[in-house]
Amino acid sequence: MRSLAVFSVKGGVGKTALAVNLAHAAATLSARRTLLWDLDTQGAATYTLRLAASPRLSARKGIAEGELSTLIQASDFPNLDVLAADKSLRQLEKQLVESDKAKLLKKLIKSLDKDYDRVILDCPPGLTELADQVFRAVDLLVVPMLPSPLSMRAFDQLIDHLARHHKGNTPVVLPVFTMVDRRKALHRVTIAAALDRPSIPYAAAIEAMATTRLPVLVKAPKSPAAKALSSLWTDVERALTRLP
Template sequence: MKTIAVFSVKGGVGKTACAVNLAYAAATQSARRTLLWDLDGQGAATFTLRLAAKPGTSARKLFAADAELDALIQPSAYPNLDVLPADKSLRHLDRLIAEDGARSLKKMLKSFDRDYDRVILDCPPGLTELAEQAFRAADLLVVPLLPSPLSERAYDQLVAHLGKHHRKGPALVPVWTMVDRRRALHKATVDAFPDRVAIPYAVEIEAMAVHQAPVAATAPNGLAARGFNKLWAEVEAALR
């Protein structure tokens, strides 16, 4: 089993779109037994796949006690793709991790070893306690970036942080998101790093919340779907 964390220092960069579409590609394109674990209290990945946390459950409590993770996992509408949903209790998870010595994410992931080939973590933004757990647990970190010098600066700071505190940490796969090549800054920034996958600014991605489905399920021949498929191919190659 390999774990891929989708992480960004800041929000609003298409992180959840990346997580959902990578999970879909893993399950369909590669026929991997895939679990998408929504760790963001907003639950956007959960919503996008037409799911919700079960009534009376709390995703936060999974970290605080020996709760059975399997009991909360739900199948999606797509073969090979299951989801561990988020709920608003995760908003206070960092405090729990910092104060109460919660179970480590890495230890929890080991319980999925026999059932899944790939686990995709949709992490909340920011260098938080949960992020540090993800850095220790993941085999690979996918980092969505807006095409701007400030985003590149934030990525360089992340690389420096990992180099200092997680020297044996995950490999990194940066990806440009929301790319509009009609804008000079976007074009110049993306062209400076031609080896990085660039996901276009596309109506299909915005419509994910409307259709509650990955773009490859609703517009499989579109530029956005092809971009996410290309990103998944790069992720798979990096995990070999």
């Protein structure tokens, strides 16, 4: 089993859309038994896949007790399950700090090894204790960013943080340009300076996910966005399979 997190220091970069589409691609294009773990208290990934957290359960409590199975729900798509987010995750940060269990998340992901081939985490933004737990736990970080100076600066801050605080034990990092609008000169110049990085276009097909509540490969499979997302999944899968 391999794990990856979709993580960004800044919000508003299309993080959840990327996480949902990568999870769907893992389950459908690669036929991987996939779990999308929604760690963002807003629960946008859960909502986008037409699911909702059970009012009788607490995601925070499940994490604390190491019992995730009751929180996992099947999606509408074969091979794709979701560990739903709920409002209790607002207290997760405090819980992680107070518990002093630096590798709790890593242990929980390891416990899913027999049931899943790929675990994909949709993480809240920010360099927090939860983020540090994620960095210790996953094999790959997919980092969405806008093709802009502020997003590039945030990415540099992430790389510096990993070098300072996770030296010798860092996941592979895959930066991805998102919401790319090639009509904008700044976007064109930024991408030209980093041609090796994957890019996802600014697209109505991605924006529509909030209303259709369907992955792009389902609703608009022939769109440029779908092609870009499929290509990105190929890059992600290649990176994961190359790991020792």
